[in-house]
Amino acid sequence: MLGTRGLYMKANYQDLGRYQDVDLDISGDAEASLPILIEQVKRGIDEGRKAAFDARGKKLAAAKLATVEQAKLDATIGWDASPITTARLCAELYSQIKDEDWSLVGTSIGLARPHRLWNFTKPYQWNGLAGGGGVGYTLPASLGAALANKRHGRLTVAIGGDGDFMFVPSTLWTAAHHQIPMLYIVHNNRAYHQEYMYLQAMAARLGRGITNADIGTTIKDPLVDYATVAKGFGVYGEGPVSDPNALAPALKRAIAMVKSGQPALLDVVMDQR
Amino acid sequence: MMIGSVKRLAAATAIAAAIAIGGAVASRAEDAPAGDLVNGKRLYLADGCFECHGRAGQGGRFNYLTPALAQIALPVESFIAFLREAPNDMPSFSADVLSDKDAADIHAYLSSLPGPKAAKDIPPILNQ
Incomplete structure (x- = not known):
């Protein structure tokens, strides 16, 4: 198998054989397969190539550190x-979860900060985004991942947009009913923000109404109280947190709830991206 | 603003490259143009600049990382040229929707926003 020019492995069978020009397509679980594959590859490396790989690795590590x-x-x-x-x-x-066995199972669309700031070293520490960028994906998908994490005792966290949350909030009832621990942080920018950005871009391109992009794309008047929504579904809820100095204590309380085996929601009023 | 002889597209491309490698920039306060900070802030919020670049000018993300604009390094003429022919998904703002005067006011406001702090003073940052 290792003599092949290209190997493509993915758990999603719908992608199998599509777009990739490879010698061998395998439907499989990368988390289960990669450790064995990596060991096989290491055994196939001669000394000359090992030195080249080590030198390249040092350069990449230095570049990564500079990026962080x-x-x-x-x-x-x-x-x-x-x-x-x-x-x-x-x-x-x-800062509060880094010493736990954490798993980030969802982020709001376009939230890039975790991957710039956090140290991801295990496959389950990030499970990806909605394939098509679909709004409404993050809350239910995160709960599915939290269920998978439960038996491993991992600390599951997710950061989902408020617009995304509006689609399937009843997911919280499922979390409460089945006692699935997960910290769900609502990235509350009071908008379906991705839509806002596209509308604003198009309005500017066409030279019209660049101050009207909030029509139909923002969630205000009235504002949604997500903590109360959570409580209505039987889930610990806190917020809205808008004072940055109140954030760390609120996170501590919510994380304690999750570590006790319960779901928790924290509504944080945040900037757009 | 006089930008008449500027080859706008070329300028925009060069400026995009400058922004891409900008990162933390030194204060350009000494070069800051005279501008109306209050009007600049109003426009930065009303015209939606903050939607991608953040209320504090801290940067963010649209379909790619959007640069921090606090303590903007671009000279005002280059900033205006960039706005007129913005690359990728960055909206272009014609003079019909954003005058040179208003753009200069936004630039002045961005120049006034505080840049990065010393990370050593912020425990959660050190703990990353």
Whole structure:
């Protein structure tokens, strides 16, 4: 098998054989298969190539460290701002979970901060996004992943958009009913924000109404109280948190609830991205 | 603003590259143009700049990372040229929807926003 020019492995059978020009398509679980495959590949490396790989690895590691340092510096901009920056939320959350066996199972569309700031070393620490960018995916998909994590005792966290949350909020009842521990943070930017951005871009391109992109894309008047919604489904809910200095204590309380085996929702009023 | 002889598309491309490699930038306060900060802030919010670049100018993401604009490094003429012929998904703002004067006010506001702090003073950042 290792003599093949290209190997493509993916759990989603619908992607099998599509688009990739490879010698061998395998439908399989990368998490289960990769450790064996990696060991096979290591055994096939001669000394000359090993030295080249080591040198390349050192360069990549240095570049990664520089990227993380830049991300940390970027994260300080607007640190004390309200609405809370997404960078602060991600930094505060990671600071409290990094020593746990954590698993990030969902993020709001376009939220890039965790992958810039956090150290992902295990396959289950990130399970991807909706394939088609579908709105409404994050809450139910996160709960499915939380169910899978439950028997391993992992600390499951997700950060989902408020617009996304509006589609299947009854997922919270399922979480309460089956006692599935998960910290669900509502990235509350009070909008279907991806739509807002596209509308604004198109309005600017066509030279019209660039100040009207909030029509039909924002969630205000009235504002939604997501913590109360959660409580209505029997889930611990707290928020809206808009004071950045109140964020860390609120995260601590919610994480304690999750570690006790229960789902928890934290509504954080955050900047858009 | 006088940008008459600027080859806008070429300028926009060069500026995009400058932004891409910008990262943390030194303060350009000494070069900040005279502008109306209050009007600049109003427009930055009303015209939706903050939707991708953040209320604090901290940057964010649309279909790719969107750069931080606090303590903007671009000179005002280049900033205006960039707005007129923005690349990728960044909206282009014609003079019909955003005058040179208003764009300069936004630039002045961005120049006034605080840049990065020392990460050593922020425990959660150190703990990453």
